[in-house]
Each structure stands twice: as structure tokens, then as C-alpha cells.
């Protein structure tokens with residue numbers, strides 16, 4: 001396929017596993033974006049994926065690069081250990097690159113990617129993109145507008161339940177990819193999940209100045225796999241400007257994906273991290289005689305007007321995974337800064353790695369990267 005034939009916004013996928021199906025389902029909600037094709041080192045997987053979705057299967061990466069227009073975006077949906085090499089290859093080939101999280105497993109690698117993108121004048125962004133979704137944007141709007149008064153403290157929980165006892169072997173994607181539980185256990189729930197709420201928080205408040213975190217293994221043997229990453233972490237985040245934050249990740253404690261912004265007038269709460277359409281509710285604080293109460297009945301806070309296409313639930317997520325790629329394509333077409341900037345990706349990577357690798361004696365870690373709060377989406381101003 002020649003690049004000359006493709007007109008308009010286009011993406012190509014590297015990695016045809018579990019998450020690639022979620023991207024394809026999401027990309028169907030934005031039909032103006034063409035999927036040029038997909039590549040995977042696992043030929044059988046690539047075949048099953050391309051047959052299921054009716055997309056071109058590239059036999060080698062070079063064919064993908066040859067088919068994608070220069071103003072298109074490569075989606076790196078490979079396993080975290082491959083992210084650095086694949087991201088670097090895409091940038092070196094001259095393509096704007098959107099990487100699944102994390103950007104890289106080590107900070108020196110992440111910095112190299114950031115520098116390479118900047119030298120080549122290319123966009124580099126990293127998932128998660130739920131920060132561009134309705135729930136995150138509504139929460140940020142409510143915080144900006146002081147619905148709960150000055151935010152003082154935020155509790156963000158990404159506890160996923162006791163996953164090593166879940167029937168993970170039977171979790172299969174639409175085109176038949178098994179959920180890669182061995183890889184998930186080895187990469188760890190902090191690298192896999194912290195970004196969901198870290199993204200929202202950094203978008204709202206900008207740079208995290210200092211991280212005080214601890215992480216460890218509470219279940220050393222997970223389905224016979226013993227060389228696994230921490231399955232629990234807790235971090236206190238100190239922002240340059242903004243409230244103090246406690247962020248917890250585990251695949252052990254009962255499922256709890258709440259984020260609570262505690263302010264002078266009450267509490268703003270979202271109960272689901274992985275649902276773009278999750279309601280944002282305000283629980284007003286009031287006094288009745290000698291008692292102080294945060295109303296148990298939250299009042300829904302909404303934005304006026306439409307936001308973005310929603311996708312149905314598949315497995316644990318009802319998120320539109322195309323929001324990030326669409327934001328990049330919009331920035332390229334309009335020649336404007338991308339909300340999912342390379343600075344944002346690098347800072348997110350540094351904070352996430354600081355939490356994941358904290359162990360039991362990291363103490364206070366001073367962050368060396370920075371990024372500004374994110375421009376709200378047009379429909380959320």
C-alpha cells in the first residue's frame with residue numbers, strides 16, 4: 001500500500017494483542033480516522049486480528065512505515081518491555097508516536113525518546129488518554145470553578161481486587177487475544193494503572209515536586225509466577241501548586257476506583273476510573289446542630305453540551321482509547337500544541353516509576369521533570 005493513497009487523519013497499529021481490540025472498537029467511534037493497518041511480531045496473532053477487523057496486516061515494520069502518511073500517528077500497543085525500542089524506531093522513522101503506558105521502563109530511556117522527538121519535531125504522547133474523557137474533564141472543570149471550594153486533599157484509589165485469584169486465563173479479547181496476566185504481574189499494577197489518576201491530577205495541577213512512596217509485594221507467588229513487580233503501592237504527592245494527594249494502587253485490596261477531591265465546601269467524587277461516562281458528584285458539607293456531615297447524596301455535576309463519542313464496556317473498561325490519537329491528529333492538522341505533550345508523558349513516566357520503584361526505603365524523591373497543567377478540552381472550558 002502506498003502512502004500517496006491515504007488522505008486525511010490516519011493511524012497504524014504496532015501490537016495486535018488484548019488492548020489493540022479495545023483501540024479498534026474505539027476507533028470505530030471516530031470513522032474519519034483511517035486505520036492503515038497493523039503489525040505484530042506474532043504472525044498468528046496479527047493474522048487473527050487483521051482478519052477479525054478487516055485491516056491490512058503488514059509483514060514487516062518497514063511496510064507499515066511505508067503505508068502511513070507523515071502526518072499520521074503510529075500507535076505503539078506492544079508490551080511495556082518493548083515500548084522503548086518500538087517508540088524509538090517510530091520516531092527515528094520520522095513518525096508522530098502514541099505509546100501505550102509506560103512511555104519507557106527506565107527514565108534514561110524516556111528522556112532519550114523525549115529528546116529524539118524534540119530534535120525531529122515530532123509529537124510523542126503516552127496513554128492513558130482518559131484524562132481527555134468526560135469524567136476527567138468534568139471533574140477538572142468543577143475543581144477550577146471551585147465547586148467544592150479550595151481543594152485541600154485528594155484520595156485516589158486504584159485497587160483492583162485480588163487479581164491473582166481471578167479467572168484471568170479466561171479473559172479473552174474480541175479477536176481472541178488472551179489477557180496477558182503473566183506480563184501484567186511482571187510489569188506491576190503501579191506501572192499499569194497509576195497513570196490513570198496521575199494523568200488527571202497532573203492535568204489539573206501540573207508538576208509534582210516531590211513523591212513520598214512505598215511499594216512492595218504482598219503476594220510473592222501469583223499463579224506460579226514469582227518474578228513479579230510490586231502488587232501494592234501508596235504514594236503521597238506534593239504538587240508545586242495544589243493540594244496534597246494520596247494515590248494507592250493494588251491488585252490485592254477490594255476493588256475501589258474512587259477519586260475524592262476534598263475541599264472547603266465538601267467532596268467531589270468519581271467512583272470509576274475506567275469509564276469515560278462516570279458521574280462526577282458533589283457531596284456538600286453542612287452542619288446539623290452539633291454534627292458535621294458530607295452529604296451522602298451527591299449532586300451530579302455536568303458540563304453543558306456534548307463531549308465525545310462513548311464506547312460500550314468491554315471487560316474492565318468503558319473508555320474511548322481513540323481520544324489520545326484523535327487529540328494528536330487534531331494538533332497535527334491544526335498545527336497547535338498537543339494536550340498530551342511529550343513533557344506530560346515524561347513527567348507522568350517519572351512520577352510513576354518513582355512510585356513503582358520506591359520499595360521500603362526510597363524516602364522523599366524530588367522530581368526532575370516538569371509540566372504545566374493541561375489546556376481543557378474545547379467542550380469543557
Ligand SMILES: NC(=O)C1=CN([C@@H]2O[C@H](COP(=O)(O)OP(=O)(O)OC[C@H]3O[C@@H](n4cnc5c(N)ncnc54)[C@H](OP(=O)(O)O)[C@@H]3O)[C@@H](O)[C@H]2O)C=CC1
Nearest residue numbers: 015016017018019040041042077078079080082100101180
Ligand atoms: N490488557 C489491557 O486490558 C490493557 C492493556 N493496556 C496496555 O497495552 C499494552 C499492550 O498490552 P496488551 O495488549 O494487553 O498485551 P498483549 O500481550 O495482549 O499484546 C501485545 C502484543 O504486542 C506484541 N509485541 C511485543 N513486542 C513487539 C514488537 N517489538 N513489535 C511488534 N509487536 C510486538 C506481542 O507479541 P508477543 O506476545 O509475541 O510478544 C503481543 O502480540 C501495554 O502497555 C498495557 O499496559 C492498556 C489498557 C488495557
Ligand SMILES: O=C1CO[C@H](CO)[C@@H](O)[C@@H]1O
Nearest residue numbers: 184192193274315316317
Ligand atoms: O490499563 C489497563 C486497564 O485495564 C486492565 C485490566 O483489564 C489493566 O490491567 C490494564 O493494564
